[in-house]
Amino acid sequence: MGLYESKKQLKTKYGNCIKNKQGYWVVTSNEKGNQNKLLHRLIYENIKGSIPEGYVIHHKDGDRENNSIDNLELMTNHDHLKYHHSRKRKYLIPTVLVNIWKFLHFNEGWSYQKLSDNFLVDGERVGSEQIANYVNGRIYPFDIDSDKHKDYMLNCLSRS
Numbered sequence: 001m002g003l004y005e006s007k008k009q010l011k012t013k014y015g016n017c018i019k020n021k022q023g024y025w026v027v028t029s030n031e032k033g034n035q036n037k038l039l040h041r042l043i044y045e046n047i048k049g050s051i052p053e054g055y056v057i058h059h060k061d062g063d064r065e066n067n068s069i070d071n072l073e074l075m076t077n078h079d080h081l082k083y084h085h086s087r088k089r090k091y092l093i094p095t096v097l098v099n100i101w102k103f104l105h106f107n108e109g110w111s112y113q114k115l116s117d118n119f120l121v122d123g124e125r126v127g128s129e130q131i132a133n134y135v136n137g138r139i140y141p142f143d144i145d146s147d148k149h150k151d152y153m154l155n156c157l158s159r160s
């Protein structure tokens with residue numbers, strides 16, 4: 001499915017990891033039931049406890065490979081989106097949008113069909129196949145400069 005950036009591996013106590021296209025380490029081995037989980041989330045949960053629904057783990061210094069606990073911060077989806085939007089408005093928005101979808105798919109087990117059923121883009125349904133294309137980075141969902149789309153996504157998040 002082209003989920004992984006490279007074959008570079010990292011062995012951790014949570015399992016063997018490989019970097020995904022977003023530059024996050026993801027567990028690929030399944031001995032500990034961690035398969036497809038994001039390493040930084042596992043590290044955070046191991047030390048600080050479980051991550052409440054609607055929250056994400058932010059890398060404070062922006063380095064997605066720096067998973068020391070001091071660099072990991074619990075934020076609401078909403079605040080996280082706002083934070084990155086304010087910092088890197090020009091190009092990060094589509095990435096954030098795709099990450100929301102990825103987040104729901106990999107962490108909450110949502111199928112592309114469920115995403116399709118629960119999200120509207122510009123007031124319209126987006127097919128599961130199209131969502132799969134977004135998630136796999138083949139196309140960006142929106143015009144990256146559109147305030148309308150930003151507000152729409154912030155609304156989606158605040159309702160979830």
Ligand SMILES: [Zn+2]
Nearest residue numbers: 057058059080
């Ligand atoms: Zn972040």
